[in-house]
Amino acid sequence: MSDGNVVVEPVEGKSGRAEFVDIGRAFAAREPHAVPQLRSEQLELVNPAKNPFFGHASHQLFVARRGGTAVGRISAHIDHLALELPREQGFGPGAGMFGYFDAADEAVAHALLRTAEDWLRGQGMDRAIGPISMSIWEEPGLLVKGQDHDPMIMMGHHPAAYQHWIESAGYIREKTLLTYHLDVTHGFPPLIQRIVQSGQRNDRITVRPIDISRWDEEVETLLTILNDAWSNNWGFVPFTNAEIAYAGKKLKPIIHPELNMVAELDGKPVAFMLTFPDVNGVLRKVKGRLLPFGWFHLLRWMRKPMGAGMRVPLMGVRRELHNSRLASQLAFMMISQIRETATTKYATTRAEIGWILDDNQGMKAIADAIQSSVNREYAIYRKALAT
Structure with a gap:
């Protein structure tokens, strides 16, 4: 597609994916608080032969050029599992997506969005939702608050201008995802301490670390709870067996068992909470490169991440306990x-x-009760695709 002096082209194959990733890395390098990620990991995420997301998704990557110079990129993709869900949960029939959005200016942004929309329309989609890069479980949303500090592990970072460019292309905010900052040097309020102590005295309840010696079994347990706990949430798409195995393999190196909990009721796992040390600090130090010595710094840090911030990216409580004091x-x-x-x-x-959905009153209440505060907001947008 050509839009004046902006040309948007599809990219294919290994070299096309490499260029697509490198364009994103170049854009990130311009942002003072963006953290360089490992290039090998970024390449794997867009490789259909390695990322099991593509086992249930169709996609096309695009690059924008002006005068032969790359000035932006975007993905257009369809998660076929998401098409099977009820519309009121965010996706459903006709829901296409865009992601990996980077643009040098508003004209480039609009050209990229129109190209993605045309591709989705050609696939029979009636609306575009994004940015979601690419699975809802990877990097959903556009950063609209919090550009003044570094993101934590597995969270995106985007220039403030992108919000205006997307909204000026006719997109309406569909959902806001929140992250909460917590100063852990202070104890919890007395009420929360009493609630915790009451649970500790309850013989029916056991809270234990993840058992790394049974890692594959534990991963299956956690994601089974997650699929149950989140099944009614906006944007939920269940993990497939292949994705469970993939997630287990990717997460194991950063898992410290004592930071990841499973809660059991009468001996049955009913809840979990994952906590990841924030690897972004060391990735910034090695500039996202394993060679020549980045691997040494990364491995040493992973063994004992002293002073690292911690992120709780996922937790879940089985639906049967939702809306109960026990949850x-x-x-x-x-x-x-x-x-x-x-x-x-x-x-x-x-x-x-x-992240926490802006309408998840239960999780927001928990975040408020432990005296945390919103530090970043991510917006997901939608736009009807006229036929």
């Missing part, structure tokens, strides 16, 4: 145990919880 009690107990370990063993001073 929040289990959450407080897991947070309390993780906080104690992080501060005493790793000298952690800060943590981040999220």
